[in-house]
Amino acid sequence: MSAKIIDGKAFAATVRTQVAEHVSRLKQDHGITPGLAVVLVGEDPASQVYVRSKGKQTTEVGMKSVEHKLEVDTSEPDLLAVIDQLNNDPDIHGILVQLPLPKHLDEDLVINSIDPAKDVDGFHISNVGLLGTGQKSMVPCTPLGCLMMLRDYHGSLSGMDAVVIGRSNIVGKPMAQLLLGDSCTVTIAHSRTKDLADVVRRADIVVAAVGRPEMVPGDWIKPGATVIDVGINRLDAPERGEGKTRLVGDVDYDSCAAVAGAITPVPGGVGPMTIACLLANTVTACCRANGLAEPEGLTA
Numbered sequence: 001m002s003a004k005i006i007d008g009k010a011f012a013a014t015v016r017t018q019v020a021e022h023v024s025r026l027k028q029d030h031g032i033t034p035g036l037a038v039v040l041v042g043e044d045p046a047s048q049v050y051v052r053s054k055g056k057q058t059t060e061v062g063m064k065s066v067e068h069k070l071e072v073d074t075s076e077p078d079l080l081a082v083i084d085q086l087n088n089d090p091d092i093h094g095i096l097v098q099l100p101l102p103k104h105l106d107e108d109l110v111i112n113s114i115d116p117a118k119d120v121d122g123f124h125i126s127n128v129g130l131l132g133t134g135q136k137s138m139v140p141c142t143p144l145g146c147l148m149m150l151r152d153y154h155g156s157l158s159g160m161d162a163v164v165i166g167r168s169n170i171v172g173k174p175m176a177q178l179l180l181g182d183s184c185t186v187t188i189a190h191s192r193t194k195d196l197a198d199v200v201r202r203a204d205i206v207v208a209a210v211g212r213p214e215m216v217p218g219d220w221i222k223p224g225a226t227v228i229d230v231g232i233n234r235l236d237a238p239e240r241g242e243g244k245t246r247l248v249g250d251v252d253y254d255s256c257a258a259v260a261g262a263i264t265p266v267p268g269g270v271g272p273m274t275i276a277c278l279l280a281n282t283v284t285a286c287c288r289a290n291g292l293a294e295p296e297g298l299t300a
């Protein structure tokens, strides 16, 4: 079997088009422009790339983009003051603090200082609780993007066996909640899971989010299963020239693609959906803040 490639880059472009259409209606019918503020502390090169991309895509869909770039040694009170100002800015509907933060800052404290209604990352403890209890919440962007691709490919996910490898707050746990919400039978596996290969082999849907390059080989995959690869690991690639690197996921792509029914590539799979879903969440937050109908198909 050779798997169908689930093209996250193309899917993300359709999500952005839907977002742009909704933004245009909000402007025309209500005179409202959704606004997204991104806060970056320090100069982590990957974070700088992601933040630049978020700002560019926010503007491209017609929304207002605000960036706060803070020094690496910014104190916690100074960072909290920026968030407080954004919480109280009526033109800002979404706030995102780019992760990871420098070590001296308490990530939980910072995230929980964001107004939950503006928490477009869905990381605030209130949103985590709402998602866990099946209530309307802001949903973390990467798992939301995975869910959208799975629904698009399968239609209903009801009754399917899903294994999520990885238990992070950002991806693994919310992914499991979303799959449960769509009536999958869900297993969360992690580094201490016994007989991981056998656990994964039972799955109709495998979501790999462990951050370990090419950890999942093809012989762990049930023939015909759908494989969603969340990993973004940069490896040295001297064969491409001095100092060159290449991106790989958490699954061994070639051997998994030979067995799976469908698979997301890295790059071009889950990654682009993360930013598209951030834009979708910002429109959703804007609609909720103004008591307006939410865009269909862009929320969980």
Ligand SMILES: Nc1nc2c(c(=O)[nH]1)N[C@@H](CN(C=O)c1ccc(C(=O)N[C@@H](CCC(=O)O)C(=O)O)cc1)CN2
Pocket (backbone or CB within 6 Å): 050, 096, 097, 098, 099, 100, 121, 141, 142, 232, 247, 266, 267, 268, 269, 270, 271, 272, 273, 274, 275
């Ligand atoms: N506050 C947040 N911080 C972080 C998040 C997040 O959702 N919220 N996720 C990641 C980084 N991230 C967005 O912030 C992100 C990662 C990857 C991509 C992406 O499009 N990747 C491309 C490859 C890009 C490359 O060449 O490096 C792909 O997979 O095709 C987008 C967003 C951690 N921090």
